Amino acid sequence: MGKFSQFTKLTDEHVLPERIRKMKVRNCSQVFSSTVATAMKVRAMVSNELTPSSQFYVNPKASDTADLLLFFDILFDSVNGSLSNPPPGKNLRGPLTRKSKHLCTWQNALNILPTMYFKSPSDTKTLISPSIKNWTFTIKGLICIWEKLNKAGFTSLSTRAFNQDPLENFFSCIRSQGGQNSNPTCSLFISYFKSLIVNNLVSPHSIGSNCEEDQSVGVLDPLRSFITDDLPSDGTEEVQNVPLPVFPQDPVSPTSCDTDTDDLATPYVAGFILHKIFLKLECSACRNLMMTEDDLFRNKLIKLRQFSNCRLKHPSTQFSKALERITNLVFKVLPLYISSFNLKQKIFDYISGVDLTHIFCTEHRDTLKKTFLDICINVLIYHYVRRINRILNGKDLRHKDIDILTQKAFQKYSRKLHKRK
Numbered sequence: 001m002g003k004f005s006q007f008t009k010l011t012d013e014h015v016l017p018e019r020i021r022k023m024k025v026r027n028c029s030q031v032f033s034s035t036v037a038t039a040m041k042v043r044a045m046v047s048n049e050l051t052p053s054s055q056f057y058v059n060p061k062a063s064d065t066a067d068l069l070l071f072f073d074i075l076f077d078s079v080n081g082s083l084s085n086p087p088p089g090k091n092l093r094g095p096l097t098r099k100s101k102h103l104c105t106w107q108n109a110l111n112i113l114p115t116m117y118f119k120s121p122s123d124t125k126t127l128i129s130p131s132i133k134n135w136t137f138t139i140k141g142l143i144c145i146w147e148k149l150n151k152a153g154f155t156s157l158s159t160r161a162f163n164q165d166p167l168e169n170f171f172s173c174i175r176s177q178g179g180q181n182s183n184p185t186c187s188l189f190i191s192y193f194k195s196l197i198v199n200n201l202v203s204p205h206s207i208g209s210n211c212e213e214d215q216s217v218g219v220l221d222p223l224r225s226f227i228t229d230d231l232p233s234d235g236t237e238e239v240q241n242v243p244l245p246v247f248p249q250d251p252v253s254p255t256s257c258d259t260d261t262d263d264l265a266t267p268y269v270a271g272f273i274l275h276k277i278f279l280k281l282e283c284s285a286c287r288n289l290m291m292t293e294d295d296l297f298r299n300k301l302i303k304l305r306q307f308s309n310c311r312l313k314h315p316s317t318q319f320s321k322a323l324e325r326i327t328n329l330v331f332k333v334l335p336l337y338i339s340s341f342n343l344k345q346k347i348f349d350y351i352s353g354v355d356l357t358h359i360f361c362t363e364h365r366d367t368l369k370k371t372f373l374d375i376c377i378n379v380l381i382y383h384y385v386r387r388i389n390r391i392l393n394g395k396d397l398r399h400k401d402i403d404i405l406t407q408k409a410f411q412k413y414s415r416k417l418h419k420r421k
């Protein structure tokens with residue numbers, strides 16, 4: 001497997017039954033997402049050519065599961081539209097208008113939802129879960145509201161506005177005013193509400209709750225700055241110049257362990273980096289070296305995620321290989337350099353010796369190499385730090401034994417866990 005994951009958002013809390021947090025809507029919606037659906041679909045496709053004993057095998061029937069995930073992803077988006085400029089391929093995240101595809105998506109869903117039910121293999125009885133029935137109610141309700149608003153002259157409707165989170169947040173603030181009394185009477189409610197208005201310093205968002213932050217700004221928000229004004233300095237003087245471990249500048253052999261089916265995530269990341277590079281420079285000679293028109297198997301994931309109006313870039317094999325090599329190098333030195341000052345420059349110096357002449361044209365060889373390495377380092381540091389953070393808070397322990405730093409992070413997490421018990 002490559003260094004990147006195709007399931008970027010998933011952690012142990014999404015997968016391991018004993019760790020799934022049932023009240024977290026976000027975790028659920030991250031599973032029912034197009035990212036997971038396409039990654040699963042491509043794995044299922046790959047598995048058609050693998051034996052079941054292979055490490056990368058998933059049952060090809062997973063393709064159907066992927067279709068279900070995608071169906072709910074679209075449905076979630078359609079009732080969650082608020083962005084005036086939705087990202088490419090996510091038009092349903094925009095508001096409902098006469099031209100948008102919300103209504104036909106809902107009509108389609110109203111046909112599909114009633115056909116869904118649970119059935120145990122040992123029993124003939126079928127069970128329709130309340131969520132499925134309530135989806136139908138929600139959709140019909142939204143259609144009804146839209147028809148009424150439309151008649152009244154409204155041209156668009158933000159479906160995301162229909163949620164009870166602001167109300168829940170408000171009540172949680174009121175309750176927090178009452179101390180132990182979490183069930184105030186009417187008159188107490190009024191006095192709590194008044195004091196809440198006066199000192200609106202309670203976080204409007206209860207941490208760990210099931211609601212997301214609403215966009216409300218506290219009534220007397222500026223008051224906060226009086227209290228929290230003495231900001232600490234930015235802490236730069238604390239950073240000392242840590243002596244670096246000597247690292248051999250060995251010419252690392254390109255790891256060519258992968259057959260095409262192993263690593264579909266690296267080409268995907270490569271496509272993202274290509275996009276960033278082309279923002280800075282357009283050169284057809286470079287383009288020919290870095291991109292490909294061929295239908296490469298390793299670019300399958302990119303192809304599946306291609307929406308009609310978004311042009312994901314298809315990296316050439318040599319470009320993906322170059323990224324893979326850089327990734328290996330950077331991940332090797334990151335745990336050693338991570339706490340040192342000027343981290344980015346240090347990594348840059350370390351990998352600047354890598355030969356990348358074959359992916360850029362002669363004219364742009366030097367400038368583009370710098371750009372390329374710069375973007376790579378940004379992406380990789382982000383990726384690495386996120387991985388460490390996920391180990392520290394116990395969200396994702398898959399990578400706990402990869403290097404000394406991940407091991408240390410895991411030890412720290414274990415100690416914390418031990419103390420809690």
Ligand SMILES: [Zn+2]
Nearest residue numbers: 283286361364
């Ligand atoms: Zn060029």
